[in-house]
Amino acid sequence: xxxxxxxxxxxxxxxxxxxxxxxxxxxxxxxxxxxxxxxxxxxxxxxxxxxxxxxxxxxxxxxxxxxxxxxxxxxxxxxxxxxxxxxxxxxxxxxxxxxxxxxxxxxxxxxxxxxxxxxxxxxxxxxxxxxxxxxxxxxxxxxxxxxxxxxxxxxxxxxxxxxxxxxxxxxxxxxxxxxxxxxxxxxxxxxxxxxxxxxxxxxxxxxxxxxxxxxxxxxxxxxxxxxxxxxxxxxxxx
Numbered sequence: 001x002x003x004x005x006x007x008x009x010x011x012x013x014x015x016x017x018x019x020x021x022x023x024x025x026x027x028x029x030x031x032x033x034x035x036x037x038x039x040x041x042x043x044x045x046x047x048x049x050x051x052x053x054x055x056x057x058x059x060x061x062x063x064x065x066x067x068x069x070x071x072x073x074x075x076x077x078x079x080x081x082x083x084x085x086x087x088x089x090x091x092x093x094x095x096x097x098x099x100x101x102x103x104x105x106x107x108x109x110x111x112x113x114x115x116x117x118x119x120x121x122x123x124x125x126x127x128x129x130x131x132x133x134x135x136x137x138x139x140x141x142x143x144x145x146x147x148x149x150x151x152x153x154x155x156x157x158x159x160x161x162x163x164x165x166x167x168x169x170x171x172x173x174x175x176x177x178x179x180x181x182x183x184x185x186x187x188x189x190x191x192x193x194x195x196x197x198x199x200x201x202x203x204x205x206x207x208x209x210x211x212x213x214x215x216x217x218x219x220x221x222x223x224x225x226x227x228x229x230x231x232x233x234x235x236x237x238x
Contacts, residue, residue, distance in 0.1 A: 099152035099220035103143045105180040107215045108187070111208040113174035118204050122173065123159035125203060130157055132177070132196045139189035141181035143217045147171050150220040167222060183211040 092101075110132070114120045122129070133151060136144055144151035149166045157166050164171050179186055187209065190197045197207045 099143075099150040102217070102219045103180060104214055104216045105142070106183065106213050107141065107143075107178065107180035107211075108183050109210045109212060109215065110177040110179065110190070111174055111210075112177065112200065113206050113208075114204055115206070120173070120204050121162045122164045122171065122175075123162050125205075126157060126159045126164045128196065128200055128203070128205075129164065129175070132190070132200070133157070135189045135196050136177075136179050136181075136186065139179075139181060139185045141179040141186065143178075143180040145178045145217045147176055148218060150218060152220050155220075167220070178215050178217055180215050180217060 112129075112132075129146075133144060133146075146157075146166045147169075149155070149169050149171075151166070155167055157164055159165075160170065189195070190207075190209070200207055
């Protein structure tokens, strides 16, 4: 009886020891595996972080490239905008010079007439009218009209019978010449000693001038067709 109880006690003790060993092994294995899993996770996280850093650097480089392109595009757009503005201003100037715009501004109105009892032929003295226009141009006037006809680079003043034609329109006395420009310069170009006013007075014409703060000059109604001349672009070799 005692032997059996002793045997049972020994078996219980052995079983207990084995159980403790088994539990200890399981815990040890769990700890070991847990450590391994943690290390693997750390490696995975480090790899993911490295990938994210690479992507971040790529995106940063791409952003810098886009910023550079944007700055370049802004400069190109600014240059194009300035060039467009310059061309618009140049076009406006050319339209005024060509006479295809109604214009207004300060200037001088010159009236050429003759005494009713005096016979004067405009046709025979049209060169004096041409000289007067030339003096006005030298004075830097920006627009001229003769009895409402706009004077341009292509205007013809030609004698016909006893009168003159301006842009193909017959003109008789009195002639009203409007000139937009600096009034003092206009007066100086006309009234110097031996100048055009003196010459016109000598052959019997009377000249009156009146300064105005605002003179209105109508545009040229005709149309000039260019058959031979063509514009040259800036990038085209001459």
